[in-house]
Amino acid sequence: MENRIAIIGTIVENSEAVEKINAVLHEYSDYILGRMGIPQAKRHMNIITIVIEAPNDVISALSGKLGMIPNVNIKTVYSKVTTQ
Template sequence: MVSEKRIGVIGIIIEDRQQVPQVNSLLSTFNEVIIGRMGLPYHERSLSIISIIVDGSTDEIGALTGRLGQIPGIKVKSTLVTR
């Protein structure tokens, strides 16, 4: 059975800046499902915030968010729609 493609947004909050290289490496690994990315430093709270627009199967997107969520100091949420 072929998994249905979804479009969505993944929000990533980086509380530990030491994890930035690991996050960037993982996003590079999943570049085939990433349409766009915007990252902003939030100096007042010592955070970095990244929003990712994705287009892929629920398995692909779930693998990305699952691996991001396993990185200490990283918070991840996603919203997907069927298209």
């Protein structure tokens, strides 16, 4: 199956969600190429960017699980290029 590179941008509006996010990301750790977290203490939020290389269905599943966590907003951007 062909893989794609995608970026999942995540804004966490409640720090109680971070533990749930980490659990979901651990499930998909084999596909994650990198992760960057930026705490915004003044605004009481965190910004997490995840770079992933995986088949479309895996990327969609990860995005869906993250998006179902309360107080978490996500957007996923897919590359047009597929990899083997």
